[in-house]
Amino acid sequence: MTPAIEVHHLSYRYPDGREALRTISFTVAEGECVGLIGPNGAGKSTLLLHLNGVLPEKPTGAVRVFGQTDLAAMRRDVGLLFQDPDDQLFCPTVLEDVAFGPQQLGVPEKPATEALAQVGLAGFEKRSPHHLSHGEKRRVCLAGVLACQPRVLALDEPTSGLDPRGRREFKALLHKVRATKLIASHDLDLIAEFCSRVLLLDRGELVADGVAWEVLGDVTLMVSHGLERPHWLQHRHPH
Ligand code: ADP
Ligand code: MG
Numbered sequence: 001m002t003p004a005i006e007v008h009h010l011s012y013r014y015p016d017g018r019e020a021l022r023t024i025s026f027t028v029a030e031g032e033c034v035g036l037i038g039p040n041g042a043g044k045s046t047l048l049l050h051l052n053g054v055l056p057e058k059p060t061g062a063v064r065v066f067g068q069t070d071l072a073a074m075r076r077d078v079g080l081l082f083q084d085p086d087d088q089l090f091c092p093t094v095l096e097d098v099a100f101g102p103q104q105l106g107v108p109e110k111p112a113t114e115a116l117a118q119v120g121l122a123g124f125e126k127r128s129p130h131h132l133s134h135g136e137k138r139r140v141c142l143a144g145v146l147a148c149q150p151r152v153l154a155l156d157e158p159t160s161g162l163d164p165r166g167r168r169e170f171k172a173l174l175h176k177v178r179a180t181k182l183i184a185s186h187d188l189d190l191i192a193e194f195c196s197r198v199l200l201l202d203r204g205e206l207v208a209d210g211v212a213w214e215v216l217g218d219v220t221l222m223v224s225h226g227l228e229r230p231h232w233l234q235h236r237h238p239h
Contacts, residue, residue, distance in 0.1 A: 002067040003027040004152050004180040005051065010061035012046055012204075020046040022204040023061070028180060030066075030151075035195035035212060036184040039226030042201040044184040048154045051078045051182070065152060076105050079150030079179070083157045085137035088144065094132075095125035098144045107148050115147040116140075120169060135166040142170075146177065153179045159187045188216060188230045200225060 005028040012021040020043045028034050036044050049055050050063050053071045065074040079101075082088045091097040098112040116122055119139040124132075129140055138161070145153065158174075159167045167190075174181075174194065185191055191198060191212065198215040200208035202225040208215050215221065219229040 001030065003064075004030040004032070004066060005182065006062070006064040006067075007047075007050070008062040008064075010047075010050065010059055010063060012043075012050070012055065012059040013057060014046075015056050020204050021050075021059070024201075024204075024206045025061075026199060026206060026209055028182060030180050032197065033181040033183070033195045035191035035198040036182060036201065037186070037188070037191060037198060037215075037227060038201035041203075042225075043204040044201055045083050045156050046204075047201065048080060048156050048182065048184055051152070051154050052080045076107055076148075077150060078152045078154055079145035079148050080154045081138075081141055081145050081156055081158055083160075083184075085134065085141045088141045089129040089137060092128060093125065094121070094127050094129055094140050097129050097140055098147050101144050101148045105148055110147045110149055112143070112147055115143040118146060119143045119173060134161045135163060138162065138166075138170075142173075151179055153177065153181045155181065155183045155185075157185055157187075158183065159185065159190055188227075189232075192216060192230065192233075200227075202226070 008025050010021055010024045013019050038044055050059060052075045065077045068074055089097050091100055095112050098115055113125060116124055119142050121139050121143060129137060159170060162170060183195060195212050198212045199206060200215055207225060208221060216230055217233045222229045
């Protein structure tokens with residue numbers, strides 16, 4: 001079967017010359033939920049941005065989404081939740097922002113009001129996105145992504161800045177979304193709850209690709225790449 005995501009020898013340099021990704025290769029099967037971890041500056045966001053091609057320079061190597069390489073097709077299939085919600089919101093009202101993606105892509109539209117209700121923001125239609133709290137902005141972004149009904153969800157630090165209730169509600173929602181998922185996060189509880197497999201990036205290189213609890217539980221690996229083994233894994237796997 002054609003993989004949902006295929007990344008082959010992908011390298012990327014920003015216009016200022018900074019090398020952000022170095023010969024990254026991996027595939028994600030349809031229906032998989034894969035975690036993307038690594039210290040700040042590892043290249044996680046840059047990698048996710050390649051899935052819908054919003055970068056200033058051309059990469060070397062290849063990225064395919066369900067076998068497709070043309071940007072328009074990739075953008076139809078991938079719903080990308082940006083790390084910073086302010087990069088994603090630009091319409092005067094919440095409703096317009098949520099409806100923008102499906103209109104732009106020409107994909108079958110899930111009504112924007114329905115997507116808003118799905119993220120717990122019913123009644124927010126006429127609000128200005130810029131006057132919302134950080135957590136509310138994130139939800140509007142997620143509603144915009146879900147309104148496009150993507151086959152692949154690429155989430156960049158989706159729980160950062162959420163309070164405990166917001167995080168719990170986000171996870172409950174995420175459990176209900178049927179899509180192939182690639183989740184970049186420092187929230188290792190989230191990664192462990194959703195992802196059976198984890199990719200570890202450091203300085204633009206893919207340094208591990210394996211079973212989630214094995215990667216997360218490898219204290220030497222985690223510490224040598226600026227991370228920590230989650231404390232609850234230390235209890236479960238004392239060695
Ligand atoms: P992460 O999401 O893992 O924190 P990023 O993908 O944001 O990492 O960044 C990877 C590398 O690329 C870092 O060294 C970062 O400083 C650099 N970088 C990110 N965005 C830009 C940009 N717009 N211009 C130049 N360098 C950038
Ligand atoms: Mg990032």
